[in-house]
Amino acid sequence: MSRDMDSKNTFTYEDVEMIANHILEKVKCRPKLGIICGSGLGKLVDLVEDKEVLPYQEIPGFPVSTVPGHEGKLVFGQLRGKSVVLMQGRAHCYEGYTPQKITLPVRTMKMMGITTLFVTNAAGGVNKKYNIGDIMIIKDHVNLAGFAGVNPLVGVNDEKFGPRFPAMSNAYDLGLRQLALAKAKEIGFSDFVREGVYSMMVGPNFETVTECKILSLLLVDATGMSTIPEVLVAKHCGMRVFGMSLITNVVISEYDSPAHANHQEVLETGERRSKDLQQLVAAIVADLDL
Ligand SMILES: O=P(O)(O)O[C@H]1O[C@H](CO)[C@@H](O)[C@H]1O
Numbered sequence: 001m002s003r004d005m006d007s008k009n010t011f012t013y014e015d016v017e018m019i020a021n022h023i024l025e026k027v028k029c030r031p032k033l034g035i036i037c038g039s040g041l042g043k044l045v046d047l048v049e050d051k052e053v054l055p056y057q058e059i060p061g062f063p064v065s066t067v068p069g070h071e072g073k074l075v076f077g078q079l080r081g082k083s084v085v086l087m088q089g090r091a092h093c094y095e096g097y098t099p100q101k102i103t104l105p106v107r108t109m110k111m112m113g114i115t116t117l118f119v120t121n122a123a124g125g126v127n128k129k130y131n132i133g134d135i136m137i138i139k140d141h142v143n144l145a146g147f148a149g150v151n152p153l154v155g156v157n158d159e160k161f162g163p164r165f166p167a168m169s170n171a172y173d174l175g176l177r178q179l180a181l182a183k184a185k186e187i188g189f190s191d192f193v194r195e196g197v198y199s200m201m202v203g204p205n206f207e208t209v210t211e212c213k214i215l216s217l218l219l220v221d222a223t224g225m226s227t228i229p230e231v232l233v234a235k236h237c238g239m240r241v242f243g244m245s246l247i248t249n250v251v252i253s254e255y256d257s258p259a260h261a262n263h264q265e266v267l268e269t270g271e272r273r274s275k276d277l278q279q280l281v282a283a284i285v286a287d288l289d290l
């Protein structure tokens, strides 16, 4: 099965079912919560006890990330008394994968019994009030990649996954956002935890100055190259979604500025904020109703 699946770019319900069963045969854990770790945020797995680890290479069809800061492992275990599965690393469209392929893990999680999905990412701060190291709870998104036709829900729709025309007006669960803000306050993080709007372009290049100015006009607070395809697929199949961006850099919005965005800075900010992010995720998960 493995070789057939690995060469596929789109996956039927039966394919996903087969992949989910393959994983469930290899691990004892039966999580209801899934967490996707963004660039440089893979240390979230340090929170997990009784780990069972599956490298993506051993999972039929799973896209393997080629980007530094994305390990490529599925990590099962216990987090604050709850069974969880973390994706330590994600794949992106700019790596050459189809949107359907990068979101295969989300449908696989759904089929494995996951009902709540946390998505995290590294993002550039567009909002002028944001500082490097801020954590932004995502309240909504602007799917700029979707404007260009990059959307994992394009194609034949199998109603067994979800409806042809899913609503996205409440993509990021209000109750989870409120819980996260309350927990941030409780642990003294209010000064650097914000709520805002995320946007995605395919990448891999960072934005031009004019693109950054346009993002600002579009009410975007932070921008990246991931997350939205995963959220679309998760909502399509009825999952509850919570998203967080770590502001790893601020976008360059002045012409002729000598500064420029780079992935090294993204990874360094991830490393620097890793413990705080872990603390916030742990506090939210501790009080989560699953
Ligand atoms: O969105 P994640 O995977 O966190 O990573 C973000 O950081 C990388 C660029 O530095 C890009 O991959 C962008 O999408």
Ligand SMILES: Nc1nc2[nH]cnc2c(=O)[nH]1
Pocket: 122, 123, 124, 125, 201, 203, 205, 206, 207, 223, 224, 225, 248, 249, 250, 251, 261, 266
């Ligand atoms: N597109 C984009 N992705 C990022 N990921 C981390 N920082 C950035 C950024 O400034 N722009």
